[in-house]
Amino acid sequence: MGQHILSGNPPVTLILRKSARARRISLRISQLDGRVTLTLPKNVSESEGIAFAREKEDWLRGHLARRGSDQDIALGAILPIEGSDREIVQGTGRRVLLEQDSLRIPGAPEQFGTRAQAFLKQMARDKLVAASDHYANILGKPYNRITLRDTRSRWGSCSSAGALMYSWRLILCPPEVLNYVAAHEVAHLAEMNHSQAFWDTVTEIHGPYASPRNWLRQNGSSLHSYKF
Incomplete structure (x- = not known):
């Protein structure tokens, strides 16, 4: 129209x-x-x-x-990683390096977005695999596989076949938020719904979840404003 x-x-x-x-x-x-x-x-x-x-x-x-407004990943930009602001700075050598207050990216500035995204996706995979393994072991139910996407409407999902999917942008959240989302999706291995039994399962394997859940509701949309 x-x-x-x-x-x-x-x-x-x-x-x-x-x-x-x-x-x-x-x-x-x-x-x-x-x-x-x-x-x-x-x-x-x-x-x-x-x-x-x-x-x-x-x-x-x-x-x-x-x-918020869209933010390009460029020299001097501020990017939250695991909930902490890091400045994008010029790196040397071949590897992207995460430091306490910066992300050092070597190479041409026009490649910063692509290189930062690849680095963060791998970091997200490592953290989400570890968290999913942890909660699946507590639950006593294995998952089938993990995939990462850049989803619009959800931070994670669990299929009836036990396949877990997560948004790689969870690596921009504080670690407790990433862990909560992993526990949430792993709990679906036992309860494929959002019944009280499901939320009881989340509490059983994760503990109280109100704080990270609220953080994601209040701040999650801003994580999509970073353009790689």
Whole structure:
């Protein structure tokens, strides 16, 4: 259907979409790129949809503000790794090096994003395999395999075949948040639902989880603003 600009400071671009399956007007903010999609049922006019967006403008701008602006991985940029801010600095030699307050990346600056992503993916895999092994051993149920993706809507999943999937961006979170997500997905090996029995299983293998769960709800969307 096209686009519409909500005036204001800053202006917000709405991507307008008609859907025969939609039963109501909906607004969705992409956590990957911050795009805002306004979906309209087939019998709803564009003007009705824009009026709906105006009614939700405070909510919309609040979510966009919490997400923050996109941040390129470049020399001098600040990137959270395991919850601690690190400055991107020029490295030497061949290896990317993680230090207490910096990430040293050798090579040409235009390759910093690609090299940082590869380094973080491997780091995430190592941490998530270790955490998944730990909680699976406590639970007494093995998983099948682990894959990493850059998912839009979820931090992890567990299939009925025991395959675990995680977002590699969990390595940007504090370690206790990554561990909670691993425990959450491993608990699905026993309970493929979100019943009270499932949450009891999470508590059994992880312990209290309210704090890391709340951290992810409050801060998780900002982790998608880093562009590699």
